[in-house]
Amino acid sequence: MQQSGSQAAAVSVSSDRAFLWRLCISAWLLRLAIVVLYIATDAIKRFDLSLDHRRYDTEGVWVMNAMSYGDFALKSWIDDGWFQFVGLIYFLLWPSPFLVQLINITLSVLTVIPLFLMVRELNADIRVQRFYAVLIAFFPSIMFWSTLMLKDAAGILAVAMVVYGVFVLRQRFSVWALLGLLAGLVVFVGTRTYLFMVVVMLMPAAFLLFPAGKSRLPWRAIILPALIGLAPMAIGYGYFASGEFQRSMYFDIEYINYIRGSMAVGSGSMFTDGDHTWGRGIGSDIWLAVTTLFAIFVPVNPFELANVRQLAALPFVAMMFYLFPFIVRGIRYMWRMRRLTAPIMIIATGVLAVYVGGTSNTGALFRWTAQVMPYFLLAVALSAFTRPRSILARFATWTVMAFSQPRRVALG
Numbered sequence: 001m002q003q004s005g006s007q008a009a010a011v012s013v014s015s016d017r018a019f020l021w022r023l024c025i026s027a028w029l030l031r032l033a034i035v036v037l038y039i040a041t042d043a044i045k046r047f048d049l050s051l052d053h054r055r056y057d058t059e060g061v062w063v064m065n066a067m068s069y070g071d072f073a074l075k076s077w078i079d080d081g082w083f084q085f086v087g088l089i090y091f092l093l094w095p096s097p098f099l100v101q102l103i104n105i106t107l108s109v110l111t112v113i114p115l116f117l118m119v120r121e122l123n124a125d126i127r128v129q130r131f132y133a134v135l136i137a138f139f140p141s142i143m144f145w146s147t148l149m150l151k152d153a154a155g156i157l158a159v160a161m162v163v164y165g166v167f168v169l170r171q172r173f174s175v176w177a178l179l180g181l182l183a184g185l186v187v188f189v190g191t192r193t194y195l196f197m198v199v200v201m202l203m204p205a206a207f208l209l210f211p212a213g214k215s216r217l218p219w220r221a222i223i224l225p226a227l228i229g230l231a232p233m234a235i236g237y238g239y240f241a242s243g244e245f246q247r248s249m250y251f252d253i254e255y256i257n258y259i260r261g262s263m264a265v266g267s268g269s270m271f272t273d274g275d276h277t278w279g280r281g282i283g284s285d286i287w288l289a290v291t292t293l294f295a296i297f298v299p300v301n302p303f304e305l306a307n308v309r310q311l312a313a314l315p316f317v318a319m320m321f322y323l324f325p326f327i328v329r330g331i332r333y334m335w336r337m338r339r340l341t342a343p344i345m346i347i348a349t350g351v352l353a354v355y356v357g358g359t360s361n362t363g364a365l366f367r368w369t370a371q372v373m374p375y376f377l378l379a380v381a382l383s384a385f386t387r388p389r390s391i392l393a394r395f396a397t398w399t400v401m402a403f404s405q406p407r408r409v410a411l412g
Contacts, residue, residue, distance in 0.1 A: 030138070104146050298320065309363065327379045327380055
């Protein structure tokens, strides 16, 4: 999958910095156009695109009013932090969802940068590197959830910063990688504490399994996760969040089954017969897991569309059907490169397991698994050029060149 010297020399392309500027500005403007379209048509309310979007707006106003009286509810920044963040933006600037949407589309575009830097160290083929960046910038589900005032754009960026941080720190010490990793963990504390606990507990495995390069583990692979394990103690969760893991309702099987039951209603339910609970037998649990994993790629039944949201998911379903063989080949390639890709696979699998375990509704799964979609797309990018005559390879080459050619070449 390496690009030959003749191929690299055949076409003059812009620098990585120029490529990223061109790509990120284009992705941001497209997201802005979608947000403006929502506002102009009142599509979010008219087509009921997101109940949570409207909920964050309503509760953001309440939080803003509380802040105006000096009540900043510091404890509420843990787990419910996005409500507080929306209220703070309303308090400091103006109570308008548009402001939060602007922040979200910016966070979504910024996700491209750490992931591009990561794949640049993972694969030497410039086509793979840049096509992966294009996929992250314009993939439909990532774009859709980032144009609403939900916390998903922040969550996607947080996972990317953690994955990039561990990926780099396994190979060398970097202050920026460490700061990015810690910033990602802070976002988890504020928005989804269960992910914070899971990711922190996965840190030792992400650092220690399949060490890269040397037979001996470097000191940082042992010391850094040990130090990161102290972070949960700052909020009373214990070393590596072990204390909170035992106490938290998020990891109680009865609570998980209760949540699955409450979500297994309406048009998005994956289990019409009500068999959605864990612990009824090994065979049943395997069936639940396989069914839920399938729903990641096919979140709607094309023959039973009940609303506009499901209709909007149809292009995603068609894309995933086509991309699935590339995903499989890419995952096999990542496994062969596990000395480099181990932290990517471990953290992404952990996050995926959380949502597979706690979700029985395709709508919620479609939204939440956008956080791990970049790592399925990494598999796509790594395998896209293995079949040069495929539609994907031709499309990938065209999109890469669209953002890579210097202006003088493009105009000539």
